[in-house]
Amino acid sequence: RQKKTASHTVTELENPKDCSQAGKPLFCPSHPTEKLSLFCEQCDQPVCQDCVLGRHRQHTYDFPSNVIHRHGDTLRELLKSTQQHMGTLEGVLSQVDDMGSAVRSRAEAVATEICLFASGYVEAIEEHRDRLLKQLEDLKVQKENLLHLQKAQLQQLLLDMRTGVEFTEHLLMNGSDLEILITKGVVSSCLTKLNSIAYSSHPSVDDRIQFSTQEKAGQCRGYEVFGAILNKVVDPARCTLQGEDLHSAHQNQLIGFTLLCCDSMGEQMGRGGETVQVTITHRDKKDCAVKPTVCDNGDGTYCISYSPEEPGLYAVCVCVKGQHVQGSPFSLMVKHKFREHQGVFHCCTFCSSGGQKAARCACGGTMPGGYQGCGHGHKGHPGCHHWSCCGQVKESSECLGGPPSDTSQRSLLRTVAL
Structure with missing residues (x-):
């Protein structure tokens, strides 16, 4: 009902055959009474004779039958290219669908792998937990047995001493001079023997049982697990220093020694992580200090390296957990530059x-x-x-x-x- 579309023909989409315009004249939208009999090349649209005389006056135009082959060829090329793109898109869509199916299948397979890994990991951790608890129980029983044995020995020694003391006190208070003199040798021998028995003034074991979550515990069921029970505690008095040139060095020469950390039984710790402090100071020049480098080997040994810049006598202090180790502090003589x-x-x-x-x-x-x-x-x-x-x-x-x-x-x- 609009002016611009008043001359248009409308048909149902269900019957496209009925909408053929073949043989039917088309009228100009700007001049409804004039037929579209020309084609403006510059505006690329059909026009009527009035349009050519009007706003298309200076434009190049021709009859539709003369230009249809050129514009038709262009459309056919575009149509061919579009059809090719359609084929490509259909192939890509097919690949996308196939890839979607592959992704879903692969995700399901990986989910199964994750579940198997997680369940195996959980089983390995549970088994490692049970082994740790068993190790802890064995360690507790071992310590308790040693304590029971020490307790029994101390109780027996105490009983023997109490019996000897009571007998001696009774003899001294109630015995006659002759009786005391007669039994003096036996009583003295018994008390001397009791006094000579060596016994520890401390419990034979300690309660130093620790659990380290960062300690590597090897593999369990093919999985790397962490966590270990540590019943060894470093004893600075048992730690030793090792090295050929422990007390001598040369100016500007890189040199070092090794610290061996041991527990209270004198056994090597077998693990690192201890707090090691090393200070090297000049005896005469207090402001002339050497900055050493401490390298943790992870097996209870620590490599200390340094390079003194000034010759002279130095004092070296090596401490573990704030306590001096064996041989610390010691003197270091730094000679002039190596000849x-x-x-x-x-x-x-x-x-x-x-x-x-x-x-x-x-x-x-x-x-x-x-x-x-x-x-x-x-x-x-x-x-x-x-x-x-x-x-x-x-x-x-x-x-x-x-x-x-x-x-x-x-x-x-x-x-x-x-």
Whole structure:
């Protein structure tokens, strides 16, 4: 009923065959009495003759029969491309549906795996729990048995002492002088024997039973489990220090020693996590402290490394849980910078110099025949490889100084060069 659609033909969608416009003229929306007989190329729409004379006056136009082949080809290309996209989309939709089914199937399979894993993990944890409780019960029974045994021994010793004391008191109060003198030897021997019996003034065991949730407990049913009962407690008085150069070091040289933590029975802890404090301070220069590095090996041993910058005497303190360990504190002598060898580490001057007679060595060895240096098995030869600059037989040793006084600097330099 609107002006723009008054000339349009409306038909039912159920009967598309009845809506064919073939043979029926189409009228212009702007000029309802004029037929659409032309096509405006610039506006890309059908127009009537009045439109061409009006607002489409300067536009290029032609008859529909002349341009239909070109526009039809364009539509057919677009139609073909759209049909291809439709096929692709249908394939993608099919793949999406298939992937959805695969995702659901895979999710169900993974859910089954998770349930199996969780149930197995729960069983492993429960089994580990039962083992821990059994271990705890065994440990409790062991400690109780030791306490019962100690209690029985102490009660028997107390009973023997009480009997001896009562007998002796009764003898001294009611016995005659002759009776006391007659039984004195037996009573003295009995009391001396009772007094000589060694007994512990403390319970034979302690109540130090701990549970660590962070301790690795190996595998149970193929699962890694945590949690262990710890009945060992570190005893600083039993901890020891180990190292070759514990009391000596060189300036600016990285050196260290090992701390071995033990329990009250002297057994290695076998685990780490202890609080270890190490301080290294200069005896004369209080502000000159060395910052050590403590490395926990996880087996009850700790590596302490440091590099002193100033020579002199240092005091080293090693504490575990705030208490000094065995040998702490101790003195550390830091020598001047390590003296590198300036010579050659050789078997003898004869070999290293190629048989030069003037080549000398700080070992002081000589050879017959006018040779001023050492040779195998001759006088002064140390019998092994040694340094030509100081005669040291250890290759990693510190150089002790220059050659003997009768060795010229020129000969030494010659040996070094060789």
